[in-house]
Amino acid sequence: MLNVSSALFWLCLLIFISDFSHSTFEFTNIKCNSLDTSFATFEYCLLKSVNRTYKYGSLKVKLLKVPVDKVKLNLALYKRLNGYKPFLYNVTFDVCKFIQNRNSNRVAAFIFNLFQPYSNINHSCPCNHDVVVDKVPTSHMNEQLTKILPFPPGDYGFYSIWFGNGKPRATVNVYGTLS
Ligand SMILES: *[C@@H]1O[C@H](CO)[C@@H](O)[C@H](O)[C@H]1NC(C)=O
Ligand SMILES: *[C@@H]1O[C@H](CO)[C@@H](O)[C@H](O)[C@H]1NC(C)=O
Ligand SMILES: *[C@@H]1O[C@H](CO)[C@@H](O)[C@H](O)[C@H]1NC(C)=O
Numbered sequence: 001m002l003n004v005s006s007a008l009f010w011l012c013l014l015i016f017i018s019d020f021s022h023s024t025f026e027f028t029n030i031k032c033n034s035l036d037t038s039f040a041t042f043e044y045c046l047l048k049s050v051n052r053t054y055k056y057g058s059l060k061v062k063l064l065k066v067p068v069d070k071v072k073l074n075l076a077l078y079k080r081l082n083g084y085k086p087f088l089y090n091v092t093f094d095v096c097k098f099i100q101n102r103n104s105n106r107v108a109a110f111i112f113n114l115f116q117p118y119s120n121i122n123h124s125c126p127c128n129h130d131v132v133v134d135k136v137p138t139s140h141m142n143e144q145l146t147k148i149l150p151f152p153p154g155d156y157g158f159y160s161i162w163f164g165n166g167k168p169r170a171t172v173n174v175y176g177t178l179s
Contacts, residue, residue: 023153025142029175030057039065039169040162043130056135061170067126071095072163075111080155096125111158114144145178153178 032045043060050056076090093108099121102109116122117140119133145151158174 023146023178025138025145025176025178027055027057027138027174027176030059031173032059033171034169035171036167036169039164055138057174058135059133059172061131063127063130067128068164069126070165071125071127074161074163076159078157078159080157099124114141141176151178
Protein backbone atom coordinates (compact mmCIF):
# COMPACT_ATOMS: atom_id res chain seq x y z
CA MET A 1 0.00 0.00 0.00
CA LEU A 2 1.41 3.33 -1.02
CA ASN A 3 0.37 6.01 1.44
CA VAL A 4 1.44 9.65 1.32
CA SER A 5 4.41 9.33 3.62
CA SER A 6 5.86 6.33 1.85
CA ALA A 7 5.33 8.06 -1.49
CA LEU A 8 7.22 11.05 -0.08
CA PHE A 9 9.97 8.76 1.12
CA TRP A 10 10.43 7.23 -2.33
CA LEU A 11 10.33 10.63 -3.96
CA CYS A 12 13.04 11.92 -1.63
CA LEU A 13 15.14 8.81 -2.19
CA LEU A 14 14.78 9.23 -5.93
CA ILE A 15 15.86 12.88 -5.78
CA PHE A 16 18.75 11.93 -3.52
CA ILE A 17 19.96 9.23 -5.91
CA SER A 18 19.45 11.27 -9.06
CA ASP A 19 21.35 14.07 -7.40
CA PHE A 20 24.40 11.80 -7.16
CA SER A 21 24.08 10.81 -10.77
CA HIS A 22 24.41 14.46 -11.79
CA SER A 23 27.68 14.80 -9.98
CA THR A 24 30.82 15.45 -11.96
CA PHE A 25 34.25 13.98 -11.56
CA GLU A 26 37.46 15.98 -11.95
CA PHE A 27 40.98 14.66 -11.75
CA THR A 28 43.03 16.67 -9.30
CA ASN A 29 46.34 14.84 -9.28
CA ILE A 30 48.15 11.72 -10.41
CA LYS A 31 51.34 10.37 -8.88
CA CYS A 32 53.33 7.47 -10.26
CA ASN A 33 56.31 6.05 -8.47
CA SER A 34 58.60 3.21 -9.38
CA LEU A 35 59.56 1.09 -6.37
CA ASP A 36 62.19 -0.76 -8.39
CA THR A 37 63.71 1.19 -11.27
CA SER A 38 65.49 -1.91 -12.59
CA PHE A 39 62.04 -3.44 -13.15
CA ALA A 40 59.80 -0.59 -14.25
CA THR A 41 60.09 3.12 -14.94
CA PHE A 42 57.49 5.69 -15.89
CA GLU A 43 58.09 7.51 -19.14
CA TYR A 44 55.23 9.84 -18.29
CA CYS A 45 52.39 10.15 -15.81
CA LEU A 46 50.30 13.24 -16.26
CA LEU A 47 47.02 15.06 -16.26
CA LYS A 48 46.24 17.49 -19.00
CA SER A 49 43.52 20.08 -19.41
CA VAL A 50 42.85 20.64 -23.08
CA ASN A 51 39.97 22.99 -22.43
CA ARG A 52 37.21 23.45 -19.92
CA THR A 53 35.40 20.25 -20.85
CA TYR A 54 38.22 17.98 -21.95
CA LYS A 55 40.72 16.88 -19.34
CA TYR A 56 42.55 13.56 -19.36
CA GLY A 57 45.10 11.39 -17.61
CA SER A 58 47.83 9.36 -19.33
CA LEU A 59 50.72 7.20 -18.29
CA LYS A 60 53.35 4.95 -19.80
CA VAL A 61 55.29 2.29 -17.90
CA LYS A 62 58.42 0.83 -19.41
CA LEU A 63 58.88 -2.78 -18.28
CA LEU A 64 62.57 -3.59 -18.13
CA LYS A 65 62.38 -7.26 -17.19
CA VAL A 66 59.93 -8.83 -19.57
CA PRO A 67 58.14 -11.15 -19.74
CA VAL A 68 56.18 -10.51 -16.56
CA ASP A 69 54.25 -13.68 -15.77
CA LYS A 70 52.51 -12.66 -12.59
CA VAL A 71 50.77 -9.35 -12.06
CA LYS A 72 48.90 -8.44 -8.91
CA LEU A 73 47.20 -5.22 -8.02
CA ASN A 74 46.44 -3.89 -4.56
CA LEU A 75 43.94 -1.11 -4.61
CA ALA A 76 42.47 1.06 -1.91
CA LEU A 77 39.92 3.78 -2.29
CA TYR A 78 40.25 6.63 0.18
CA LYS A 79 37.97 9.57 0.83
CA ARG A 80 39.29 12.78 2.32
CA LEU A 81 37.96 13.76 5.73
CA ASN A 82 40.74 15.51 7.64
CA GLY A 83 43.31 13.53 5.70
CA TYR A 84 42.51 10.58 3.46
CA LYS A 85 40.56 7.83 5.24
CA PRO A 86 39.76 4.33 3.95
CA PHE A 87 36.46 4.51 2.11
CA LEU A 88 35.56 1.34 0.34
CA TYR A 89 38.12 -1.18 -0.57
CA ASN A 90 41.58 -2.32 0.08
CA VAL A 91 41.70 -5.36 -2.14
CA THR A 92 44.38 -7.36 -3.85
CA PHE A 93 43.65 -9.37 -6.94
CA ASP A 94 45.47 -11.34 -9.57
CA VAL A 95 45.36 -9.28 -12.75
CA CYS A 96 46.32 -12.24 -14.97
CA LYS A 97 43.48 -14.41 -13.69
CA PHE A 98 41.03 -11.55 -13.83
CA ILE A 99 41.80 -10.77 -17.48
CA GLN A 100 41.09 -14.41 -18.36
CA ASN A 101 37.69 -14.18 -16.72
CA ARG A 102 36.30 -10.68 -16.47
CA ASN A 103 33.31 -11.89 -14.49
CA SER A 104 35.40 -13.42 -11.74
CA ASN A 105 35.68 -10.31 -9.56
CA ARG A 106 33.20 -7.45 -9.57
CA VAL A 107 35.39 -5.00 -7.69
CA ALA A 108 38.24 -5.69 -10.10
CA ALA A 109 35.87 -5.27 -13.03
CA PHE A 110 34.75 -1.91 -11.73
CA ILE A 111 38.36 -0.70 -11.25
CA PHE A 112 39.46 -2.06 -14.60
CA ASN A 113 36.65 -0.41 -16.50
CA LEU A 114 37.85 2.96 -15.24
CA PHE A 115 40.88 2.86 -17.53
CA GLN A 116 41.01 -0.39 -19.51
CA PRO A 117 39.30 0.89 -22.69
CA TYR A 118 42.09 3.47 -23.00
CA SER A 119 44.94 1.07 -22.30
CA ASN A 120 46.86 -1.65 -24.10
CA ILE A 121 46.15 -4.10 -21.24
CA ASN A 122 43.65 -6.40 -22.85
CA HIS A 123 45.36 -9.72 -23.19
CA SER A 124 46.25 -12.39 -20.68
CA CYS A 125 49.70 -12.74 -19.15
CA PRO A 126 52.63 -12.81 -19.71
CA CYS A 127 53.07 -9.14 -20.36
CA ASN A 128 56.05 -8.55 -22.63
CA HIS A 129 55.66 -4.92 -23.61
CA ASP A 130 55.37 -1.44 -22.12
CA VAL A 131 52.02 -0.54 -20.62
CA VAL A 132 50.24 2.54 -21.89
CA VAL A 133 47.09 4.17 -20.59
CA ASP A 134 46.29 6.83 -23.11
CA LYS A 135 44.10 9.87 -22.45
CA VAL A 136 41.44 8.60 -20.08
CA PRO A 137 38.96 11.50 -20.18
CA THR A 138 37.21 12.77 -17.07
CA SER A 139 33.94 12.16 -18.89
CA HIS A 140 34.65 8.41 -18.87
CA MET A 141 35.55 8.39 -15.17
CA ASN A 142 32.42 10.36 -14.52
CA GLU A 143 30.24 7.87 -16.32
CA GLN A 144 31.81 4.89 -14.58
CA LEU A 145 31.76 6.41 -11.11
CA THR A 146 28.32 7.90 -11.13
CA LYS A 147 26.38 5.53 -13.36
CA ILE A 148 27.52 2.30 -11.78
CA LEU A 149 27.85 3.24 -8.12
CA PRO A 150 26.23 6.27 -6.56
CA PHE A 151 29.34 7.66 -4.90
CA PRO A 152 28.76 10.59 -2.57
CA PRO A 153 30.49 13.87 -3.45
CA GLY A 154 33.94 14.45 -2.01
CA ASP A 155 37.66 14.17 -2.59
CA TYR A 156 38.88 10.69 -3.38
CA GLY A 157 42.24 9.00 -3.65
CA PHE A 158 42.74 5.73 -5.53
CA TYR A 159 45.92 4.17 -4.26
CA SER A 160 47.33 1.28 -6.23
CA ILE A 161 50.35 -0.90 -5.72
CA TRP A 162 51.40 -3.01 -8.71
CA PHE A 163 53.16 -6.30 -8.07
CA GLY A 164 55.21 -7.93 -10.83
CA ASN A 165 56.49 -11.48 -10.39
CA GLY A 166 55.67 -11.38 -6.69
CA LYS A 167 57.20 -8.06 -5.61
CA PRO A 168 55.83 -4.54 -5.32
CA ARG A 169 57.21 -2.62 -8.30
CA ALA A 170 55.25 0.59 -8.67
CA THR A 171 52.54 2.73 -7.18
CA VAL A 172 50.00 4.80 -9.06
CA ASN A 173 47.83 7.16 -7.06
CA VAL A 174 45.03 9.07 -8.69
CA TYR A 175 43.18 11.85 -6.91
CA GLY A 176 39.90 13.34 -7.92
CA THR A 177 36.92 15.31 -6.75
CA LEU A 178 33.33 14.31 -7.22
CA SER A 179 31.07 17.31 -6.84
C1 LIG B 1 37.74 20.73 -26.19
O1 LIG B 1 38.72 20.04 -26.91
C2 LIG B 1 38.24 18.89 -27.59
C3 LIG B 1 39.43 18.15 -28.19
O2 LIG B 1 40.30 19.01 -28.88
C4 LIG B 1 37.22 19.35 -28.66
O3 LIG B 1 36.71 18.21 -29.33
C5 LIG B 1 36.09 20.08 -27.94
O4 LIG B 1 35.18 20.56 -28.91
C6 LIG B 1 36.65 21.23 -27.13
N1 LIG B 1 35.56 21.82 -26.36
C7 LIG B 1 35.43 23.14 -26.22
C8 LIG B 1 34.28 23.60 -25.38
O5 LIG B 1 36.19 23.94 -26.76
C1 LIG C 1 46.09 -1.90 1.78
O1 LIG C 1 46.41 -3.08 2.49
C2 LIG C 1 47.75 -3.52 2.27
C3 LIG C 1 47.91 -4.86 2.97
O2 LIG C 1 47.32 -4.84 4.24
C4 LIG C 1 48.74 -2.46 2.76
O3 LIG C 1 50.07 -2.87 2.54
C5 LIG C 1 48.49 -1.18 1.98
O4 LIG C 1 49.34 -0.15 2.46
C6 LIG C 1 47.04 -0.75 2.12
N1 LIG C 1 46.82 0.37 1.20
C7 LIG C 1 46.52 1.58 1.63
C8 LIG C 1 46.40 2.64 0.59
O5 LIG C 1 46.29 1.83 2.81
C1 LIG D 1 42.51 -6.41 -27.62
O1 LIG D 1 42.29 -5.23 -28.35
C2 LIG D 1 42.36 -5.39 -29.75
C3 LIG D 1 42.25 -4.02 -30.39
O2 LIG D 1 41.24 -3.24 -29.80
C4 LIG D 1 41.24 -6.34 -30.19
O3 LIG D 1 41.31 -6.54 -31.59
C5 LIG D 1 41.41 -7.68 -29.46
O4 LIG D 1 40.34 -8.52 -29.79
C6 LIG D 1 41.47 -7.46 -27.96
N1 LIG D 1 41.79 -8.72 -27.30
C7 LIG D 1 41.10 -9.17 -26.26
C8 LIG D 1 41.57 -10.46 -25.69
O5 LIG D 1 40.14 -8.56 -25.79
